[in-house]
Amino acid sequence: MNRIFKRTKWMYFLAILFLVGLTILAILFGTHARKWVMQPYNKHIYSSSGLVGGSTLYDRNGDVLVETVDGQRKYNKNATVRKATLHVVGDAEGYISTGAQTAFASQLTGYDLINGLYSMKQKPHDLTLTIDGGLSATAYRAMTEKGYDKGCVGVYNYKTGEILAAVSLPTYDIENKPAIDTSKDRWDAVYMNRFFKGKYTPGSTFKVITSACALENIDNIMNQSFNCNGAYTVVRGSQVKCTASHGRLSFRSALNHSCNSAFAAIASAQLTNDQLTATAEEFGFNDTIDVNGIECAKSYFSLEDAYAIDRAWCGIGQYETLVCPCHEIAIMGAIANKTGSTPNPTLIMKTVNIGTLSYVSSDIATQLDDLLRSNVTNYYSDSKFPNLKMCGKTGTAQVSGKEPHTLFAGYSQRDDLPLAIVVVLENSGGYGLTNCIPIANAVMQDALDRYT
Template structure:
């Protein structure tokens, strides 16, 4: 701003020329300047008053509107909304398909100490050591008499322990409320549930986090307050799960097996009614993971989902079903079964010499390696790989467990002729029992792809048609004959029309090659064969049972009897009534007349020197 001078030179000179007093000019200019300053200050003050009046009007208006809203609304209980809270202690329950509780919360207490507030720290240490034998009295005395201001004593205590600590009468020992996760059924379904632990902790609450299984897979959902405490309903049936674990444990002991796995799955929905892996654990007291050695030696290892096994002759139905679908063969087609069969420097043998030719049906019934390889060669490597991939045998399963990605099948990086041949009869490609269950469910589901799930009642998109209904029907008929006159005759349970395939595969050595006396025996089945509703997989790790003065490790003598007992126990439990009439007379009649059953489906693959 340009200020007007008080004594402008031009006006002073003119005033002197006319005899006027120059001081009057200065006085007038000073008066005008003061008036301008006063006017500006007045405008500024008026603006501030208007601004303050507007602010007060807005504030009182907001309060008035809020009071009007509260006066016209229904009264309700106020809720605390603390966005900065770090610990969410509430966790939803987990139930089975019938609403029976598998995991829930229990209000308990923790005990902690303020050593600086203690009256008798040594007496307190002695009292705590008597209540909690795992605590060191000497260490407690050092901590209580040192410089520590806070320390945890126990993060979870029982009501009896709480009372005993209270009776010590030490003001420096304090209690904090918290929720703990409990599994009322103990080790039942332990691999499915997984377990939980504490995350962020405070003296008055603790964050419960899932550490494995569905507890970890659905951790965010289970902790989400917007679910209003709704439980997570799993597809498993608690009664069926208990029966499966009991029968598997008995079979495992009877067959002197290192481990066992079982899966019962609904064909149409893919829902798993029971899934067990033995040995198991109690999620209320979850053991520590192994840091070295074989992972399968740990009870935490889920053989059904994480196990990567060569599943042997259970794979033979896949190339046969594909060849039926492509109309390369029919059930009565003659297949060259002359043994041994040479591929490169390798010889592929059958356990017995089945003669120069078998029907396609008898290739499955007698479990001929040579006949299966001949059929796989009709398909070609690319078509064989494409079909196995469509069955889900190249990728991890979509099961809702954090362990699922660790169960990715071990697929050969290259597929020369000998690899394509061995994969056809279940060697060279390692997959989990759950992969096998899903693949067999796809066949049982008239060729539509089935994805396994642990969630009950969830709508899922319809699976891809990977096999024609006609080819699936014929494949089921072949599997039915494996039970009626083949390697799985002990699986016959009257009224339930079991169809299935045995598989006995030598276990690979970590250093290369295979053990001669260690196998994985598997029976993959579906029932009833006339209209399959369920798929059942039983796998035993390193079984051995006395037979005819010697030992037998084949699936027909180990996994099959266990599967039969499971069907006897589970079928009535899940509401499946036994039938008295043969379900597949019209289909079975189209096959060759029955022949004497062959021995078990052991394979031999030796180098031709």
């Protein structure tokens, strides 16, 4: 009797063990099957040269970005378009992890969880991207003709969420791939799409966030005035220098002229670590954006244990803060919409339910929209952006031991051109005004020609 009881216990034990194992397998299958299927041992979708599934990738105009001809992947006929879209289209070998051929491999090969790896009746899927090959080529030319070799330009429709361009340098012609030595500075992070994966010191573009925090927390900020004599002393011996002696400035003109003295004073003397952190996190810092499964770099913000001098540097975008260009463009979208929200950026045409990024109240967004417009009308000048009703903020980000990066983030207020743009030029020296604004304008003028 006792022995039978013991055996029954063992039987139960083994049965439970079996069920537990089965459950684990089911869970792993559900979460990992997509990845397993894309492994190279599934030779019928991969060959030795990588993904050769017969799928075609189109840009938003129906132009072929890549297709399979006689078993070989063939890219767009135009070499400039190929270089400008390299990081979005990706390579068959999968070096460029955010490229559509890798990131969207499961859609392209027609794999689905229920039917498994394409049951023979299921054809590989073609995919239309939101990217405009021609506009991307314009962005590529605008950067390279001026001799810039590292950085990115992104263009995004803040009404629909569509990414029209995500051009990243350095790049190469995939039909004539050069010898690439990633240890050489020339090829630094060549396989990374800087628009999605780059993280940059924001410089003065961060004054937009500091302004939002000031509008949220300081009642009379729009009526305050500041005095700039070329520097702001936080405590004796700790100064933040300005680019000029601006004299007396209103809050608006302090932003227009990007006065470091005024913004260092606001951040260090009138705002707290907690307030700035709350506003930065409200705007999506320390969080990531998911673009159809591509996880963007996480923009970083921290003022933990920071002193007033740290807060002063933070307020002008020169502390530990880092921003991802795709996040920067989404911030511009939330302000441009005047709702504080913007559609989640997307790369795939006709994606349903792309979701919304909600950053700030519509009241604050509306005030920021007005301030960013005045940056152009009062300082950069509309003549730099003819017919665009442009808004935005430039930045120059000091980086240790090298020339500074320059940045511009902005958007057009035109109802028929709801586009935001971000330009980042690495180690370009100079200023956002002189380097990035002409590039932003060239790309936006091309968009104006194409879409209106």
